[in-house]
Amino acid sequence: MTSNIAEATVIITTKNRMDDLRKAVASALMQDAQPCVLVIDDGSTDGTSDMIRSEFPTVQLERTEQSRGYIVQRNHGAAIAKTPFIFSIDDDAAFSTPRVVSQTLAEFHDPRVGAVAIPFINVNQNNVVKQIPPDEHGIYVTANYIGTAHALRRELFLNLGGYREFLFHQGEEEDYCIRMLAAGSVVRLGRADPIHHFESPRRDSKRMDLYGRRNNVLFAWCNVPLVNLPLRLLGTTIMGIRIGIKLRRVPRMIHGLILGYLAIPRYWRERRPVPSGCYRLNRLLLRRGPVELSRISLEWERAGC
Numbered sequence: 001m002t003s004n005i006a007e008a009t010v011i012i013t014t015k016n017r018m019d020d021l022r023k024a025v026a027s028a029l030m031q032d033a034q035p036c037v038l039v040i041d042d043g044s045t046d047g048t049s050d051m052i053r054s055e056f057p058t059v060q061l062e063r064t065e066q067s068r069g070y071i072v073q074r075n076h077g078a079a080i081a082k083t084p085f086i087f088s089i090d091d092d093a094a095f096s097t098p099r100v101v102s103q104t105l106a107e108f109h110d111p112r113v114g115a116v117a118i119p120f121i122n123v124n125q126n127n128v129v130k131q132i133p134p135d136e137h138g139i140y141v142t143a144n145y146i147g148t149a150h151a152l153r154r155e156l157f158l159n160l161g162g163y164r165e166f167l168f169h170q171g172e173e174e175d176y177c178i179r180m181l182a183a184g185s186v187v188r189l190g191r192a193d194p195i196h197h198f199e200s201p202r203r204d205s206k207r208m209d210l211y212g213r214r215n216n217v218l219f220a221w222c223n224v225p226l227v228n229l230p231l232r233l234l235g236t237t238i239m240g241i242r243i244g245i246k247l248r249r250v251p252r253m254i255h256g257l258i259l260g261y262l263a264i265p266r267y268w269r270e271r272r273p274v275p276s277g278c279y280r281l282n283r284l285l286l287r288r289g290p291v292e293l294s295r296i297s298l299e300w301e302r303a304g305c
Helices: 018-029 048-055 070-080 100-108 154-159 172-182 205-223 229-247 250-263 276-288 293-303
Strands: 008-014 036-042 060-064 085-088 093-095 113-117 120-122 140-142 150-153 186-189 195-197
Touching: 008 018, 008 070, 008 100, 018 036, 018 048, 018 093, 036 048, 036 070, 048 060, 060 070, 070 085, 070 154, 085 100, 085 154, 100 113, 100 150, 113 172, 140 293, 150 154, 172 186, 172 205, 172 276, 186 293, 205 229, 205 250, 229 250
Parallel strands: 008 036, 008 085, 036 060, 113 186, 120 195
Antiparallel strands: 085 150, 093 195, 113 150, 140 186
16 A cells, blocks of 8 residues: 555544554555555554554554644644545544445545545444435535545645644534635535444543634634624524533533634634625525535525635
8 A cells, every 4th residue: 555556545633542543543444445544643642653553554653742633633644645535534433344435535526526524323322324415316515524524635625724723623624614615615425335433432521612612703703704793603602502501511611602702813814704605605505404516506606606
């Protein structure tokens, strides 16, 4: 397996989940498309890098001694990869069959497809397959993808600046997808065999709550047209509090919202709102669900994207 013949690189960012990672890497190496496999160790202290070197010597390993966060590390992975397409799975996920990468690569045949949302199952929750199109025909476009199961055109990703690293944790996919839509590319719902996501219990819900709400505010600030911004920020605030009430974690949610508003002056110059028509198109996809690409093309023309 060499990068000069591979079409894709599977990038797995990890920290202190050695046993989960072992399954993820093994499933990537079994892919019949023979992708390059790149593991980025974000400062693990559990022997992760030693395990990779010992058990998977053909895997490219990058390690930082200090944790920089998975958003920064995914950008780094995209920058050092050499293939036209990059796949990203979490370190607690695995390809269910050897065909997932090859099936997904075939779904990039339309040049307007900038990303593919790969079907996946949260195995520890239920057997529901997520990120699937409503039928077996046509190309269906969605608003965004889930980080544990997606593939990207690498050059487009780099040209758009990758993920905004100041988001640090949570929400980077939604932010990238609306910027990609404004650039004329879409997220396609894939039909590959599903990725199995074995959601790890080692998840910091406090950090997810804080950064989730913070980054919802920053998403609005960076991307939403001025005419829509006040209402979007109001809705973001109300929704954050509602989620807090539902989960009985209101103080965290309010704290995260405050962090978002306080961060606006720091990232004042990061504001690059998408065209109003593209924002409306993004909202349409969120409200109505998947839409065929042919219909999206007509909406694009009307929106002036």
